[in-house]
Amino acid sequence: MSSSGSIPLSKSERTRGLIRDVALRSFRERGYDQTTIRLIAHEAGVSVGTTNYHFASKNDLVQELYLDVQEAHRAAAEPLLATSDDLVDRLGIVFRTGLAQLGPYHPFAPEFLSAAVSPRSSLNPLSADSTESRDIVVRLFRDAVAGAKDSLPAEFHDDLPAALMLAHLLLALFWVYDSSPAQERTLRLLDRGLRLVKLSLPLVRSRLLRRPLRELLDLVAEVRA
Amino acid sequence: MSSSGSIPLSKSERTRGLIRDVALRSFRERGYDQTTIRLIAHEAGVSVGTTNYHFASKNDLVQELYLDVQEAHRAAAEPLLATSDDLVDRLGIVFRTGLAQLGPYHPFAPEFLSAAVSPRSSLNPLSADSTESRDIVVRLFRDAVAGAKDSLPAEFHDDLPAALMLAHLLLALFWVYDSSPAQERTLRLLDRGLRLVKLSLPLVRSRLLRRPLRELLDLVAEVRA
DNA sequence: CCCTCTAGTTGAACATGTTCAGATCTCGGA
């Protein structure tokens, strides 16, 4: 969580880190709406102006949370990816470990969603500001595809990871709306979706659906905020 | 737009109608964020408190806009539905006329999306508060399916309209993110998606994919805010 | 050791949606 490097931190770095830590803890405990700038400032023992000096906006603080979550996603997914070379299984691993990271935030998911969904929000996972955390997930999907034994037609290789990341975002969207206990419906949706993909895979390799699927992928893969 | 019944309106009804008209015009011209309560009050010549007396929240005013838009959707779709009995064509009509209604709002789409996407927002199309306008669209899809010559397996009939309405929401989501001129990419996505559906339809009727598709539909069809 | 300049910090000010205690008006009944 907090870096504990050996170089002594400057006063500024300590203040910034303190604000960051206070904010992230509050986001986890109280969610987005209840975590007000004034509350963060108070708990960190600084003024409102200081938090805005170190983080230009409240959303910049959420960005820090994103990074934490995505790093945890990678840490959870990578070891599991070593255990299978089946494409669909590997995709399932990335999706499932991704959902697992979100779990604790479900009570506050609507607040975060509302703040992040606008294409103009820096919090948007598809925005330029979120490139760093987004790329972590895209890389996970790239690895998942690349490490599978039956590889897909080469023409899919470039765009597929970005499209899968989008699929993951859609799954997360479903998850936000999922009020079943422990969001088990989302997991069921994922299982059934993956089963459908497994069944459809031969069709994709065959000629019939390949062209229209390819064209769909073209459009979807370059969605940006 | 404004109803022009013959019964003379009470003072209260006139005030309410005035606020409504001023607000809707402003939403269309200035979008969601720039349309402040104080601005509406000022343009309607009433106080801030009065607008909140007639409409408990700003979102209640957007709800009125929704109804206008969905009524226009129905008015645009119904005559066109009489011109074809091909299932995919009919779906295309409902999707396309739906997108056409949104067109003028695209510059402000992110603002509206952010306000509407939270499952806890009354503005959410899947919320109880939006039942009226949502049902207009669901009925359109029901008609589109029911009036097609090659009907689908009966087991799909119940849930399909709700699932199609969800698909329409997803298409609208894509549309919000679509910055191509006149959002032509969204139309292309729709065309390609429909072509894929047309190609896949025989597969759905056949046994292979029917069961998993059915199960997916079960989960998706009952998504609610 | 002192001076200066900049990084760091402060809290008041602003615009926003919403609330609410009280003022004002409307309208049916006497």
Added chain:
DNA sequence: TCCGAGATCTGAACATGTTCAACTAGAGGG
């Protein structure tokens, strides 16, 4: 016509994220 209760209206107050002019402190050069 007149009255009073209930409907309608008012504007100040509140909490929020963000901005900003002013203040402080700390580092580095003399």
